Amino acid sequence: MPSVTSADVARAAGVSRTTVSYVLNDTPGVSVSQATRQHVRDTAARLGYAPSAAARTLRRGRSDLVVCVLPDWPTGPVVDLLLDHLTDVLAERGLFVLVHHHRDSRALTDLWRAVTPRAVVGLAPFTPDEARAMAQAGIVVVGTVQTTDDDAFDRSQHDLAALQVDHLAARGHRRVAVAATDDPRLARFAQARLAGVRDACAARSLPAPVSAPVPVDRPATDVVRDWHETGVTAVAAYNDEVALAVLAGAREAGLDVPADLAVIGVDDSPAARVSAPPLTTVAQPILAQSDHLAAGVLAAIDGTAAPSWPADPAVVVVRGSA
Amino acid sequence: MPSVTSADVARAAGVSRTTVSYVLNDTPGVSVSQATRQHVRDTAARLGYAPSAAARTLRRGRSDLVVCVLPDWPTGPVVDLLLDHLTDVLAERGLFVLVHHHRDSRALTDLWRAVTPRAVVGLAPFTPDEARAMAQAGIVVVGTVQTTDDDAFDRSQHDLAALQVDHLAARGHRRVAVAATDDPRLARFAQARLAGVRDACAARSLPAPVSAPVPVDRPATDVVRDWHETGVTAVAAYNDEVALAVLAGAREAGLDVPADLAVIGVDDSPAARVSAPPLTTVAQPILAQSDHLAAGVLAAIDGTAAPSWPADPAVVVVRGSA
DNA sequence: CTGAAAGCGCTTACAG
DNA sequence: CTGAAAGCGCTTACAG
Numbered sequence: 001m002p003s004v005t006s007a008d009v010a011r012a013a014g015v016s017r018t019t020v021s022y023v024l025n026d027t028p029g030v031s032v033s034q035a036t037r038q039h040v041r042d043t044a045a046r047l048g049y050a051p052s053a054a055a056r057t058l059r060r061g062r063s064d065l066v067v068c069v070l071p072d073w074p075t076g077p078v079v080d081l082l083l084d085h086l087t088d089v090l091a092e093r094g095l096f097v098l099v100h101h102h103r104d105s106r107a108l109t110d111l112w113r114a115v116t117p118r119a120v121v122g123l124a125p126f127t128p129d130e131a132r133a134m135a136q137a138g139i140v141v142v143g144t145v146q147t148t149d150d151d152a153f154d155r156s157q158h159d160l161a162a163l164q165v166d167h168l169a170a171r172g173h174r175r176v177a178v179a180a181t182d183d184p185r186l187a188r189f190a191q192a193r194l195a196g197v198r199d200a201c202a203a204r205s206l207p208a209p210v211s212a213p214v215p216v217d218r219p220a221t222d223v224v225r226d227w228h229e230t231g232v233t234a235v236a237a238y239n240d241e242v243a244l245a246v247l248a249g250a251r252e253a254g255l256d257v258p259a260d261l262a263v264i265g266v267d268d269s270p271a272a273r274v275s276a277p278p279l280t281t282v283a284q285p286i287l288a289q290s291d292h293l294a295a296g297v298l299a300a301i302d303g304t305a306a307p308s309w310p311a312d313p314a315v316v317v318v319r320g321s322a
Numbered sequence: 323m324p325s326v327t328s329a330d331v332a333r334a335a336g337v338s339r340t341t342v343s344y345v346l347n348d349t350p351g352v353s354v355s356q357a358t359r360q361h362v363r364d365t366a367a368r369l370g371y372a373p374s375a376a377a378r379t380l381r382r383g384r385s386d387l388v389v390c391v392l393p394d395w396p397t398g399p400v401v402d403l404l405l406d407h408l409t410d411v412l413a414e415r416g417l418f419v420l421v422h423h424h425r426d427s428r429a430l431t432d433l434w435r436a437v438t439p440r441a442v443v444g445l446a447p448f449t450p451d452e453a454r455a456m457a458q459a460g461i462v463v464v465g466t467v468q469t470t471d472d473d474a475f476d477r478s479q480h481d482l483a484a485l486q487v488d489h490l491a492a493r494g495h496r497r498v499a500v501a502a503t504d505d506p507r508l509a510r511f512a513q514a515r516l517a518g519v520r521d522a523c524a525a526r527s528l529p530a531p532v533s534a535p536v537p538v539d540r541p542a543t544d545v546v547r548d549w550h551e552t553g554v555t556a557v558a559a560y561n562d563e564v565a566l567a568v569l570a571g572a573r574e575a576g577l578d579v580p581a582d583l584a585v586i587g588v589d590d591s592p593a594a595r596v597s598a599p600p601l602t603t604v605a606q607p608i609l610a611q612s613d614h615l616a617a618g619v620l621a622a623i624d625g626t627a628a629p630s631w632p633a634d635p636a637v638v639v640v641r642g643s644a
Numbered sequence: 645c646t647g648a649a650a651g652c653g654c655t656t657a658c659a660g
Numbered sequence: 661c662t663g664a665a666a667g668c669g670c671t672t673a674c675a676g
Contacts, residue, residue, distance in 0.1 A: 005668095006669070006670065007669080015647090016646060016648080017647085019645095019647080021672080030645085051670075053434060053435060053437050054375075054379035055669035056435070057376035057652095058653065059672085060652085060671075061652065063437075064436045080397070091429065098421065098422055099420065099423065101406060101409060101419075101421065107413065110418055111418065113375060114387045114418035115385075115418075116374055136372070139372075217592050248597070274538070274540065274570035275566075327653055328653070329653075338662060339655090343654070343655055343656080344655095354661075376654090377652070379654090379668095380670085381655050381656085381667080382654085
């Protein structure tokens with residue numbers, strides 16, 4: 001179908017393309033009579049005119065599109081919240097957020113064929129190569145984690161782990177196990193988190209933690225039994241999903257939570273509230289993080305200084321499991 | 323930063339823009355010497371050349387972008403799977419998938435300002451107005467559900483509900499309750515699903531089901547107790563998340579699942595495998611649906627006939643709860 | 645108040 | 661084998 005252009009609208013309405021553009025964009029500072037405005041709008045609607053974003057972007061020299069790159073692992077409700085908030089905040093500045101599920105680097109390269117975004121927000125850590133390619137292309141890259149080389153990355157994972165250990169230690173636990181994830185895509189995170197638990201234990205003179213991967217799709221019965229038999233009384237889980245599998249394993253093994261085994265997760269997902277027992281977990285300040293990301297995009301676009309990362313008020317939500 | 327264009331590359335490499343375009347796009351059927359090809363590529367890399375997607379799209383008259391519009395409610399791992407698969411399948415045809423979290427109609431209108439996609443895949447039902455606007459803009463619209471007016475919409479929800487009732491009835495249950503969602507964004511679905519359970523009960527000569535909204539962030543203790551006291555022995559939940567809240571409520575109320583109360587969900591989410599007891603649920607053929615969506619996009623683009631919706635092999639996954 | 649014209653960066657027939 | 665030129669649809673200084 002031959003799509004209708006602004007020239008078609010101009011011709012049909014008996015005005016110039018200039019006028020069509022002025023009216024349809026509500027360009028400030030131009031005076032076009034109300035009658036003409038209405039006539040142009042009616043004509044555009046009648047013809048089913050849809051402006052070409054490509055032409056607009058080309059002419060303007062910049063697009064209003066912000067691409068948010070997600071990690072390729074399942075992200076859950078916490079990230080949904082972040083995305084919605086980010087979309088809202090940037091929409092107020094006329095920026096439109098579209099999300100890319102990052103699977104492999106090839107896909108990230110193809111991205112430039114399909115769109116030239118104004119900015120890219122990375123929720124997945126980029127490799128140094130990817131980050132360099134984007135920077136070179138003049139694309140603003142903002143992220144929770146700039147690259148996997150970033151120190152801030154390890155630090156944030158460390159802090160999360162420390163909060164778990166703090167809570168467990170305050171309850172008198174000494175022998176802590178780490179329920180890691182078995183998802184290879186999360187290896188980088190799991191590793192930093194384990195190191196965090198290890199350091200926190202050392203700092204509190206607790207014995208070094210043991211660790212095992214825990215699949216999320218079945219009760220972690222065997223692992224839990226092993227841990228319990230070797231004197232472990234508390235488990236720091238990679239996230240709530242893993243913690244749920246630990247809870248299920250304890251149930252199967254006939255262990256009482258938290259009496260026989262305390263369990264603490266990370267995320268404060270909805271499921272944490274209705275598990276048996278309800279899950280004690282670490283909640284991250286997701287809205288604050290989202291605001292920070294939005295501020296980072298805006299700062300980069302406006303050329304002002306990037307906001308500093310907010311003091312991290314991640315907090316332990318105490319429920320029944322630890 | 324003045325971004326580098328193909329003209330800059332041509333100048334620096336000492337060739338014409340034509341040659342740059344041929345080399346960088348691997349245009350078939352043109353003969354450029356290997357030496358020149360390499361020289362152009364090196365020059366482009368050295369200058370950090372990134373082609374303008376807007377210019378390319380404008381010139382070509384079409385973009386390679388497919389926008390997938392998600393509903394504004396939390397979608398979970400099932401939709402993630404669908405998205406990943408859709409992205410893979412369409413990538414093979416050079417199409418790039420970006421996801422938009424649909425919150426309000428204003429945002430959907432802004433979409434055309436930011437991008438002119440080749441096709442839109444709707445996972446959320448569009449209003450008739452929205453669908454018309456897109457069709458008029460010459461955008462291919464493909465979806466599980468074209469509009470909320472669509473008959474197929476009610477039918478699919480009906481089928482899901484019928485499967486739940488079938489399973490419950492086969493286990494000897496007669497008094498069925500519907501654990502609906504309290505999320506207003508899902509009202510349209512909840513309504514169709516309730517109607518489905520009602521019809522299925524009628525068809526099997528069971529008494530009409532009772533129904534109550536169940537929040538997912540706390541145990542549904544009171545509702546469950548009420549149901550049990552009025553002779554209800556089985557619950558058809560809106561989805562697994564709601565079912566989990568029912569399970570938690572039963573636990574609080576001191577009821578045994580499934581002896582005192584059977585519970586069946588919808589989705590077969592990971593959490594369903596590790597709940598107490600493991601959740602019996604209805605699994606949807608998500609990969610088949612994803613393939614169908616991809617085929618729909620391709621058919622529309624190629625101008626061939628849209629594939630018919632596959633016979634829906636949604637299936638009950640029997641675990642411990644019903 | 646309105647219009648003619650330039651130009652954003654690319655691709656691709658066409659001529660050499 | 662390579663280059664000059666047209667044109668995609670828009671916005672916006674500029675002239676009237």
